Amino acid sequence: MIKIKRKPFAEISAMLEPYASFLNVGCGGCASVCLGGGQKEVQELNAELEAALRSMGKSMIIQGYTVERACNMFFLEELDSRVQEADCLGSMACSAGVQLLAERFPTKPVFPMINTLAIGVDREVGVYEESCRACGDCVIGYTGGFCPVTRCAKGLFNGPCGGTRTGGMCEVDPDIPCVWHQIYERLEAQGRIEDVLKVKVPMQWHDQVRRLVIQEPYLGRYVERD
Numbered sequence: 001m002i003k004i005k006r007k008p009f010a011e012i013s014a015m016l017e018p019y020a021s022f023l024n025v026g027c028g029g030c031a032s033v034c035l036g037g038g039q040k041e042v043q044e045l046n047a048e049l050e051a052a053l054r055s056m057g058k059s060m061i062i063q064g065y066t067v068e069r070a071c072n073m074f075f076l077e078e079l080d081s082r083v084q085e086a087d088c089l090g091s092m093a094c095s096a097g098v099q100l101l102a103e104r105f106p107t108k109p110v111f112p113m114i115n116t117l118a119i120g121v122d123r124e125v126g127v128y129e130e131s132c133r134a135c136g137d138c139v140i141g142y143t144g145g146f147c148p149v150t151r152c153a154k155g156l157f158n159g160p161c162g163g164t165r166t167g168g169m170c171e172v173d174p175d176i177p178c179v180w181h182q183i184y185e186r187l188e189a190q191g192r193i194e195d196v197l198k199v200k201v202p203m204q205w206h207d208q209v210r211r212l213v214i215q216e217p218y219l220g221r222y223v224e225r226d
Contacts, residue, residue, distance in 0.1 A: 001121075002094045003128040004036040004114040009048060015111045016049070016088065019060070023086035024113065025079065025101060026066035027093035035126050037092030037114050039066040045092070045113060061085070070097030076104045083108055135203060142195045144186035149203070151179035158199050160184075 006012075016022055024042050032038025042064040053060055065082060067075040070093030079101075083089060088109040091098040095116040102110040118130035133149050139157070140147055149155050153172035160180035163171035168181035187193045214222055 001033060001119065002030040002116065003034050003118045003120045003130070004031055004092075004094055004116050006036060006041070006045070006092070006114050007112065009052075012045070012090075012111075012113055013049070013052060016060070016090070019087040019109075021061035021085060021087045022049075022063070022090060023079075023083060023088075024062065024064045024090040024092065025070065026064065027070035027091075027097050028066055029069040029071065029093075031070070031093050031097070031114070032066070034122075034128060039064075042066055042092055070094075071100060073100060073104060076101060079104070137203065139200055142198055142200070143183045144190065144192075144195075146179050146183050146186070148179055148183070151182075156180065157203055159196065 024046055026032065026037050026039055026042035028038060031041075035041065046062050046064050049060070049062055063082070063086065065079065067078065069075050070091060083105050086108065088111060089101060089105060090111050090113045091101045092113045093101070094114075095112065098110060098112045102108075118128070119132040119134055120128045120130040123129050130150055132147055135149055148157055153170050153176065154161055160178060161171070164178040164181050165171055165174055168178050168185075170176040170178045184193070184196060187195050
């Protein structure tokens with residue numbers, strides 16, 4: 001799931017300073033689940049903004065609304081009647097949600113209230129760990145379920161660098177396990193150590209250009225089959 005974190009309050013305040021009214025839009029999807037941009041977080045940020053403005057003797061009309069999913073245009077339709085009253089919009093969704101909000105309302109300045117950080121897993125309440133870079137060509141079936149792109153400090157795709165510390169720790173950071181040491185141990189335990197020798201072609205990094213993703217069952221609906 002996508003993980004986000006709220007921008008520093010000073011940065012948010014600076015973005016909104018020129019405006020007299022503001023609509024803060026939350027997301028009930030990933031942003032809400034990772035406790036970064038759901039209804040609760042929208043209310044908390046709005047309350048902080050109001051308190052800060054009062055302390056400076058200033059005022060701003062601040063409103064909040066949380067859609068079910070900010071990355072789907074269908075759910076943004078319910079904002080149509082609300083945005084007219086706002087000079088600017090804020091989004092507490094991931095970058096995709098921010099961009100879609102700006103696409104829906106191109107005449108309104110749209111500002112991200114959060115930073116999009118990672119695709120990751122939940123470790124504790126409010127604690128998340130990056131697991132995936134969305135490279136577009138997943139190889140973890142050959143690496144024992146570990147992502148070498150994300151977990152290796154050097155992003156090595158075909159085996160260790162040779163600088164692993166004693167005890168299987170990374171030479172870049174002694175507090176981080178060497179993922180290729182972990183890959184070797186897991187594949188050996190699974191009787192699949194030969195997978196280490198399956199050299200993968202260099203990553204083309206498809207995520208350097210904008211990708212259109214269409215699931216196989218829907219290809220006939222959106223594109224002409226060969």
